[in-house]
Amino acid sequence: MGHIQLLCDIAELNHLFHDSISVESFMQETVEMAARHLDADVCSIYTYDDADRLLMLRATRGLSIHAIGDVCMRLGEGLTGKALEARRCMRVEHASEHPQYKYFAGINEEPFESFMAVPIVRGVTRIGVLVLQRRAQRPFTDEDELACKAVASQLANIIENARFLMTRDLTPTCKPPATIGPELRFIKGKTASAGFAHAAARVVDTHRRFGDLLQTAFEPGLSVMDLDAALAATAEQLQQLQEQVEEKLSDAASLIFASHLLILKDKKFIGPMKQLIAEGIPAPRAVLKIAKEYIDAFAATADEYFREKVQDVEDLAVRIVGNLIGHVEELADYHDCIVVARELFPSDLLRMSSENVRGIVLVSGGVTSHLSILARSLQIPMVITNQPALMDMGDNAEILIDADAGNVYVDPTPEIVSRFEERNRAQAAVRASKGGVKPRTLTRDGTEIRLMANINLLSDIAVAQEANCSGVGLYRTEFPFIIRNDFPSEQEQYVSYRRLVEGMAGKPVTFRTLDIGGDKVLSYYQNAREQNPGMGMRSIRFSLENKDVFTKQIRAILRAGAGADIRIMFPMISSVEDFGQARAVVHECAERLAACGVEHNPAPQIGMMVELPSVVSLIDAFATEVDFFSIGTNDFIQFMLGVDRTNEKVERFYIPHHPAVLRGIAGIVAGAARRDKEVSICGDMAQQPAYVPFLIGLGVRTLSMEAAKIPLIQQTVEQIELSQAEALAADVVQQTSAETIGRLLGVDRQKGI
Ligand code: PEP
Numbered sequence: 041m042g043h044i045q046l047l048c049d050i051a052e053l054n055h056l057f058h059d060s061i062s063v064e065s066f067m068q069e070t071v072e073m074a075a076r077h078l079d080a081d082v083c084s085i086y087t088y089d090d091a092d093r094l095l096m097l098r099a100t101r102g103l104s105i106h107a108i109g110d111v112c113m114r115l116g117e118g119l120t121g122k123a124l125e126a127r128r129c130m131r132v133e134h135a136s137e138h139p140q141y142k143y144f145a146g147i148n149e150e151p152f153e154s155f156m157a158v159p160i161v162r163g164v165t166r167i168g169v170l171v172l173q174r175r176a177q178r179p180f181t182d183e184d185e186l187a188c189k190a191v192a193s194q195l196a197n198i199i200e201n202a203r204f205l206m207t208r209d210l211t212p213t214c215k216p217p218a219t220i221g222p223e224l225r226f227i228k229g230k231t232a233s234a235g236f237a238h239a240a241a242r243v244v245d246t247h248r249r250f251g252d253l254l255q256t257a258f259e260p261g262l263s264v265m266d267l268d269a270a271l272a273a274t275a276e277q278l279q280q281l282q283e284q285v286e287e288k289l290s291d292a293a294s295l296i297f298a299s300h301l302l303i304l305k306d307k308k309f310i311g312p313m314k315q316l317i318a319e320g321i322p323a324p325r326a327v328l329k330i331a332k333e334y335i336d337a338f339a340a341t342a343d344e345y346f347r348e349k350v351q352d353v354e355d356l357a358v359r360i361v362g363n364l365i366g367h368v369e370e371l372a373d374y375h376d377c378i379v380v381a382r383e384l385f386p387s388d389l390l391r392m393s394s395e396n397v398r399g400i401v402l403v404s405g406g407v408t409s410h411l412s413i414l415a416r417s418l419q420i421p422m423v424i425t426n427q428p429a430l431m432d433m434g435d436n437a438e439i440l441i442d443a444d445a446g447n448v449y450v451d452p453t454p455e456i457v458s459r460f461e462e463r464n465r466a467q468a469a470v471r472a473s474k475g476g477v478k479p480r481t482l483t484r485d486g487t488e489i490r491l492m493a494n495i496n497l498l499s500d501i502a503v504a505q506e507a508n509c510s511g512v513g514l515y516r517t518e519f520p521f522i523i524r525n526d527f528p529s530e531q532e533q534y535v536s537y538r539r540l541v542e543g544m545a546g547k548p549v550t551f552r553t554l555d556i557g558g559d560k561v562l563s564y565y566q567n568a569r570e571q572n573p574g575m576g577m578r579s580i581r582f583s584l585e586n587k588d589v590f591t592k593q594i595r596a597i598l599r600a601g602a603g604a605d606i607r608i609m610f611p612m613i614s615s616v617e618d619f620g621q622a623r624a625v626v627h628e629c630a631e632r633l634a635a636c637g638v639e640h641n642p643a644p645q646i647g648m649m650v651e652l653p654s655v656v657s658l659i660d661a662f663a664t665e666v667d668f669f670s671i672g673t674n675d676f677i678q679f680m681l682g683v684d685r686t687n688e689k690v691e692r693f694y695i696p697h698h699p700a701v702l703r704g705i706a707g708i709v710a711g712a713a714r715r716d717k718e719v720s721i722c723g724d725m726a727q728q729p730a731y732v733p734f735l736i737g738l739g740v741r742t743l744s745m746e747a748a749k750i751p752l753i754q755q756t757v758e759q760i761e762l763s764q765a766e767a768l769a770a771d772v773v774q775q776t777s778a779e780t781i782g783r784l785l786g787v788d789r790q791k792g793i
């Protein structure tokens with residue numbers, strides 16, 4: 041059992057990774073370690089290249105080292121290829137007698153008959169295979185398999201990050217020139233994450249910093265030793281950043297800087313630089329030249345994954361050159377400034393948050409709704425504008441962002457600044473005078489309304505507790521998936537989920553299973569491009585299609601929910617069959633956990649999100665199946681009205697008070713009531729005061745919202761007289777005009793809040 045404990049511990053692999061000098065040496069040390077702990081005579085790693093569907097031996101302990109880089113097999117070929125093709129472990133006692141066995145001459149494999157191949161996969165992406173072999177008569181056990189799988193799942197992330205280093209294809213391309221626009225002092229943008237910030241601007245344009253360096257003339261004089269010192273300093277700085285992120289956001293951290301660190305270890309990256317320096321090229325020029333070759337190769341592909349790598353290489357090259365020429369202080373320091381950027385990845389937001397960025401202005405569309413949600417969770421005010429000219433503003437310009445209204449002021453006048461400062465003081469005073477939020481929320485006539493919190497990251501728990509929420513009505517489990525570099529393992533998910541459950545101290549917690557696809561992109565999940573991802577292989581469809589990912593998540597939820605009030609709900613359910621299949625997975629997982637004696641919650645309530653119009657007419661059929669409903673109005677409106685919720689061009693058609701939307705919600709609430717099933721609202725409508733009387737009038741008694749909105753909604757509920765709300769709801773559902781409804785609900789008056 042000892043070796044399992046050891047291998048399940050990621051720390052040892054991480055140490056190996058950080059201490060090794062190249063990807064190759066890391067893999068070699070990993071096989072040595074795994075062979076030692078599992079008492080195997082042979083341990084090998086094969087990596088898989090999807091383009092030519094070939095597996096190649098990359099590291100081995102026990103076979104001939106000449107086989108490294110030489111032994112290849114196709115997907116499905118031999119026991120190893122079969123394990124990867126089927127994405128399942130192959131355990132065989134007499135390998136050479138197995139019909140699938142493939143013999144390779146001259147690699148000294150003959151004596152090792154006990155065989156175990158564990159696929160290295162991330163979700164559905166095939167990455168490689170970890171193979172262990174022993175002499176005959178020493179078969180592998182279930183425990184060995186478990187330990188080997190634990191190692192393989194950790195290896196997946198690291199090898200996947202090294203994949204692009206091993207397979208790059210150097211084809212240069214040109215980048216378009218930067219557009220220069222007029223200087224602007226006031227820009228009307230869109231709120232992505234509310235709040236206020238007033239600070240110096242920091243224009244984040246790695247492309248330009250890198251481009252500027254390319255144009256710089258460097259003095260000769262720096263040696264290969266100076267490069268080594270700069271590389272070591274860069275690695276040290278990245279390590280520190282990694283630690284900062286982990287400290288602040290434990291559930292989201294993962295190895296954000298893994299690919300940076302891997303590139304730093306890559307001999308093919310560093311070797312040619314040293315060669316150029318030895319030939320007399322100034323050291324910074326040598327770094328930039330080689331980095332440029334990588335960048336051009338990555339930029340030539342249309343793949344999102346590689347686009348992200350372009351930024352990584354640029355960022356890394358700028359850091360190395362900064363360390364070489366002593367301008368480190370200029371590197372990506374976001375403390376107390378407002379970042380102005382063209383494009384950001386979720387991992388950028390995490391880094392910036394860990395350095396206490398004050399606010400963010402994104403200067404061109406291209407923002408997923410989840411980048412905004414993440415900014416809200418991180419409490420970073422963020423505005424999206426359509427003004428690329430802001431990128432030319434230069435650092436240190438003073439900016440004020442009023443993200444509540446989506447306004448950006450460049451170089452604001454003293455009057456504007458003092459107006460905002462006054463407003464902020466007044467708001468702070470109101471907050472202070474109100475004191476804490478009451479634990480129960482009652483309408484004027486005493487009807488209780490439960491106000492629950494929507495949680496995206498574990499850092500939201502503190503705000504939710506402060507706001508005295510009645511529990512978690514929606515935990516968007518996809519966030520740790522979106523912002524990481526890989527699929528989190530069952531154990532990693534369990535740890536996060538358990539922290540949420542414990543953080544809620546006995547209050548109910550509703551887990552929504554993975555809701556990815558559409559605009560919630562996993563940069564590491566290479567799915568076939570879809571014409572219309574919003575209606576593609578997403579949400580529950582993704583989970584049912586990728587049962588291994590789904591099963592791991594459900595097991596983690598059930599384990600984390602042991603002894604607690606947890607609920608599970610599925611997103612984007614379109615048919616009763618979808619729901620039945622998803623629920624069956626929960627039941628199967630619970631049975632397996634019980635059979636293995638693993639502590640878990642055997643019978644959580646199982647419900648569904650209502651986000652698709654197809655549910656409305658089938659509500660009675662659904663209501664006999666589910667334990668509860670939660671209406672996701674964000675998607676419900678989008679699909680009811682056929683309006684992309686992230687497309688500003690059609691924003692005016694996205695009308696929450698459209699009669700079809702409100703009648704749809706009324707139908708769901710009534711259908712749920714007929715079967716005595718709870719229905720809550722967890723989309724943005726629940727946190728907009730204008731809709732609250734209508735929803736309560738329909739019979740909704742649970743609203744789930746961003747925790748920061750709970751005080752406002754509590755005040756709203758306390759103004760409501762149930763009989764009046766019921767009369768209002770009855771009136772509204774009779775109407776056929778959005779304009780009339782808008783007037784009845786007072787929607788216009790509250791526009792923009
Ligand atoms: C919704 O669609 O209303 C919802 C709550 O889910 P998300 O915003 O995460 O898609």
Ligand code: MG
Pocket residue numbers: 611651672674675
């Ligand atoms: Mg949704």
